[in-house]
Amino acid sequence: MQPLNQQPLVQKILNQPNYQFWALNLFGWAGYGFFVALSAIFWDRHLGLQAAYTLMSVTTGLVLSLGLREFFKKIWNLNAILRGIYSLLAVIVITGIWSFVKMEVFFYLNKDMESSRSLYEYLGWYTYSFFIFLSWAALYFSLKYYRMLQAEKEKTLKAQAMAHEAQLKMLRYQLNPHFLFNTLNAISTLILEKETVTANGMVTELSKFLRYSLDNNPMQKVTLAQEVETLKLYLGIEKLRFEERLNINFRISESARNAHIPNLLLQPLIENAIKYAIAKSPNGGTIELDADVLHNQLSIQLSDDGPGIADIPVAMRDRIEGQHGGVGLANTRERLHELYGAAHSFELENIEPRGLRITIRIPYSSTERSKAA
Incomplete structure (x- = not known):
């Protein structure tokens, strides 16, 4: 990315308010000057004198508009009614000065034209000049309010993004104390039994x-292969606790290994399966993880041979299904919703003869695909 002061002029005009003001102001006065100069053809005036008058008129108008801009800056923080009154008064005064200068210079350069220099003559010059400066002021305030609106939108989007990030971090860091307590208790037991x-x-x-x-x-996000390696760290701890009671099977296709997923997405699900399927059974059980890419979606299935949903008490089932925001499946459900919205699915189903299967489908993306693109 180029430094701000080295950006092309067009980019500066598009991105920087000060450059936008100068570009529009110069373009507007140049357009006014073009039509004033063009009037020499229609009114059969001396081209050189009309060019001199045009240069004076444009220069004077440009200088007065810059003064008007500085005045608008000074009154910007006033309430809307006072700002409107002062702005209108400023336009009236500026128009009066500009109209008088233009009229005097015009008749000075065109001495062959008869002029009474009457109030009626002055009002004719003043009327169209007033609408030019009134339009200038309206455009100035319109652009000012537009930039303020854009700035507010950017602030709102930034605040929403920060809230979204905070929500994900909150969900991400909801480590279940149950796992830590059980692990520390297991370590304590091993130490007491001198299994150092x-x-x-x-x-x-x-x-x-x-x-x-x-x-x-x-x-x-991490690849599914990295997520599996992290799961092995977690399962290695649980394996020391449950020994032969815990059996684990991973079946990950080659294409799914490189798929991107939120890191530690599956750990709460595995922890949930151990808590309700392995720890509750005297004989332990088996946890299976299957992943593949189907129809441009990453499909992940996590199964256990525990009691499933049907045999779990209603109060606990509500927590597991995520209706009350508990850690575990509810955590995973919320993270997926925050990250993918309607582009994902999260399903629970009982399997025969017993057990629970969780199926997650999210849009497929991978490191290889990013490189190819």
Whole structure:
């Protein structure tokens, strides 16, 4: 990106209010001068004298318009009624000065023309000059209000973007204390049983997982392959707790491995499955993760062989299904809504003979696709 002072003139005119003012002001007065000069042909006047008059008229009008601009700046912070009254008075005074100068110079250059220099003659000059400066003032205020409106829109969009980011960060950092408490209790038990090697391994895995969770920007996305590696850190901790009671199967297609997803999107779902499907069963259970790209969408299915939704108490089911904003499935549902809106789907279904399947579909994007584009 070029520095602001090295931008092309057209870009400066489009982006900077001061350049816009000068461009429009010069263009407007040049247009006025063109038609004044052109009137020499229709009125059969001396071309050289008309050119001199045109130059004087345009120069005087331009200088007076700059003075009018400075006056408008000084009264801008007044209330709307006072600002309107003072602006109209300023236009009346400026028009009076401009009309008098133009009339005197015109008749001085055209000495062969008869003129009574009457009030009636002056009012004729004043009338059309007034509408020129009134139009100038109207255009000035219109552009001023337009820029203010645009600035307010930008502030609103920026505030909405910041609120959106804050919402995502809040959802992203809702780590379930249940996981931390259970892990710390497991470490404490291992230490008491003098299984220091296993305890040390669990501490190391927990440290890696927490570092990843807290250090990564929740607004950025990661590949599904990176997400799976993070899940392995988390599952490595849980595996130390549940040992043979926890079985894990990953089936990720090659195209799905490079797909972009929000980081730590699946961890709350895995945690939920462990809490309700593995920990509740004396024999443990199996968690399966399948991912593939179908019809330009990334499809992710997470299944367990726990009780499913039907056998969970209604109060707990409401929390799981996200109706009351709980951490877990509700967290994931909200994050997906914030990021993808109507372009995603999130479905829960019981599977036979027992278990729960969560299906997520989001628009497919990948590093390879970005490079190809």
